[in-house]
Amino acid sequence: MTIGFTLNREAVTVCTDPHTRLIDLLREQFSLVRAKSGCLTGDCGACSIIFNGNVAKSCLIPAFRVQDSTIITLEGFSQTEAYQDIIKGFAAAGVATCGYCDSGKILTMEAILAKDPRPRSRPDILAELRGIHCRCTEPESLVAAVQAIADRRQRRLYGRGA
Ligand code: FES
Numbered sequence: 284m285t286i287g288f289t290l291n292r293e294a295v296t297v298c299t300d301p302h303t304r305l306i307d308l309l310r311e312q313f314s315l316v317r318a319k320s321g322c323l324t325g326d327c328g329a330c331s332i333i334f335n336g337n338v339a340k341s342c343l344i345p346a347f348r349v350q351d352s353t354i355i356t357l358e359g360f361s362q363t364e365a366y367q368d369i370i371k372g373f374a375a376a377g378v379a380t381c382g383y384c385d386s387g388k389i390l391t392m393e394a395i396l397a398k399d400p401r402p403r404s405r406p407d408i409l410a411e412l413r414g415i416h417c418r419c420t421e422p423e424s425l426v427a428a429v430q431a432i433a434d435r436r437q438r439r440l441y442g443r444g445a
Pocket residue numbers: 319320321322323324325326327328329330331340341342343
């Protein structure tokens with residue numbers, strides 16, 4: 284089938300089997316490789332993208348669901364100031380980044396802050412982070428990173444801390 288959608292702010296079309304996984308479509312047809320094929324069962328978050336405004340696991344999305352959707356991959360998100368907030372917040376909180384977990388970790392941070400620009404509830408933050416696997420970062424460091432990113436964003440947008 285031929286499907287049309289918006290990918291990283293550009294209208295695209297592609298001809299594919301309707302059951303092709305979106306992760307494979309992105310990597311093989313569009314050479315967008317920052318989302319990784321990890322578990323392919325929805326557990327690790329390595330394949331994360333923003334799908335119609337929400338963070339989603341592209342290994343679980345078949346091509347036929349992509350018609351008329353809007354997708355942002357980490358390649359597209361990395362062009363934004365919001366991405367810079369996250370990268371600098373990670374550095375401030377001592378959180379590492381790597382090719383395997385970046386899509387899940389970075390896009391989940393953005394999803395947390397989109398829901399609440401000043402997240403203060405540790406259990407809520409930890410619950411949101413459950414969908415990603417980073418083998419080398421303590422959950423507490425990620426909670427600290429969320430708060431560092433929120434402060435940085437408040438300063439960038441409004442000239443003050445959270
Ligand atoms: S590869 Fe999609 S969640 Fe692990």
